[in-house]
Amino acid sequence: xxxxxxxxxxxxxxxxxxxxxxxxxxxxxxxxxxxxxxxxxxxxxxxxxxxxxxxxxxxxxxxxxxxxxxxxxxxxxxxxxxxxxxxxxxxxxxxxxxxxxxxxxxxxxxxxxxxxxxxxxxxxxxxxxxxxxxxxxxxxxxxxxxxxxxxxxxxxxxxxxxxxxxxxxxxxxxxxxxxxxxxxxxxxxxxxxxxxxxxxxxxxxxxxxxxxxxxxxxxxxxxxxxxxxxxxxxxxxxxxxxxxxxxxxxxxxxxxxxxxxxxxxx
DNA sequence: AATGGGACCTGCGCGC
DNA sequence: TGCGCGCAGGTCCCAT
Numbered sequence: 001x002x003x004x005x006x007x008x009x010x011x012x013x014x015x016x017x018x019x020x021x022x023x024x025x026x027x028x029x030x031x032x033x034x035x036x037x038x039x040x041x042x043x044x045x046x047x048x049x050x051x052x053x054x055x056x057x058x059x060x061x062x063x064x065x066x067x068x069x070x071x072x073x074x075x076x077x078x079x080x081x082x083x084x085x086x087x088x089x090x091x092x093x094x095x096x097x098x099x100x101x102x103x104x105x106x107x108x109x110x111x112x113x114x115x116x117x118x119x120x121x122x123x124x125x126x127x128x129x130x131x132x133x134x135x136x137x138x139x140x141x142x143x144x145x146x147x148x149x150x151x152x153x154x155x156x157x158x159x160x161x162x163x164x165x166x167x168x169x170x171x172x173x174x175x176x177x178x179x180x181x182x183x184x185x186x187x188x189x190x191x192x193x194x195x196x197x198x199x200x201x202x203x204x205x206x207x208x209x210x211x212x213x214x215x216x217x218x219x220x221x222x223x224x225x226x227x228x229x230x231x232x233x234x235x236x237x238x239x240x241x242x243x244x245x246x247x248x249x250x251x252x253x254x255x256x257x258x259x260x261x262x263x264x265x266x
Numbered sequence: 267a268a269t270g271g272g273a274c275c276t277g278c279g280c281g282c
Numbered sequence: 283t284g285c286g287c288g289c290a291g292g293t294c295c296c297a298t
Contacts, residue, residue, distance in 0.1 A: 001290085001291065001292085002292095003292095032275095059292075074292080074293090075292095076291085076292050076293075077275090077290075077291055077292065078275090078276080078277095078291095106275095107276060107277070108274085108275045108276050108277085108290095108291095109274085109275055109276080110275060110276095110292070112293095124293085124294095147267095148267075148268075149267080149268060149269085150268095150269095153268095153269085156292090158292085158293085165291075165292070166290095166291060166292085167291090214290090215277095215290070215291090254269075254270075254271095255270075255271070255272085255291085256290095256291065256292095257289085257290075257291085
């Protein structure tokens with residue numbers, strides 16, 4: 001569930017808490033989340049490294065280290081980074097200078113931690129589409145041109161545009177008044193323009209709110225994100241549309257639940 | 267190229 | 283009360 005706004009929020013939280021700290025030791029309570037390299041090398045490669053810079057690409061957090069390596073974190077659905085942590089309930093705990101622990105939690109073990117020599121060479125990152133905030137209306141329209149696929153799965157396709165997941169795709173399409181089953185090529189120029197504006201607006205507002213806390217997502221401090229209160233369609237199936245009172249529908253698209261207003265979204 | 271389905275996981279809420 | 287089931291969704295992988 002953490003999407004671009006949640007990961008960006010965590011990135012900024014980490015900049016205010018762990019940036020500049022040294023990793024004194026790593027406790028691995030469940031090695032399943034460490035995808036690369038093996039747990040022993042992972043822990044050894046992090047020891048005594050200083051966190052020099054923190055970046056986000058799509059939904060991936062990147063912690064650049066003083067030893068030239070980078071720790072990448074993909075939270076997938078239930079990953080959390082908590083500081084200061086308790087070191088007990090975590091999958092992995094990083095003991096930091098300053099006598100506190102950064103805890104990595106992940107109920108479902110989908111998340112992925114990696115220690116890489118060059119994060120830019122990670123296949124997933126190399127194949128990513130552009131960041132939404134780097135696009136202009138013109139470049140967005142160019143991306144869309146010739147795409148016959150349905151607009152909602154396309155927005156969630158990380159090789160098309162980076163960082164949008166199921167929740168924000170639904171919210172963006174509601175605000176752009178576009179039915180999620182429309183094909184990209186069927187969109188009129190004005191619809192493409194509005195869609196782009198709403199992508200930027202929704203993501204921007206969500207970042208300002210610290211993201212959406214639905215399931216497990218929390219900020220680094222453990223605080224919840226406030227954007228959930230602003231959701232117009234996500235999780236509102238069966239309830240009246242906030243704009244027209246029509247019942248919000250939920251359908252399956254590409255195996256994912258998709259909420260929309262059948263009257264507002266044409 | 268587009269689409270669907272299953273896999274990975276675990277906890278929760280539902281119906282019975 | 284307890285049990286089994288479906289569902290939640292980011293990404294990969296396979297089949298059509």
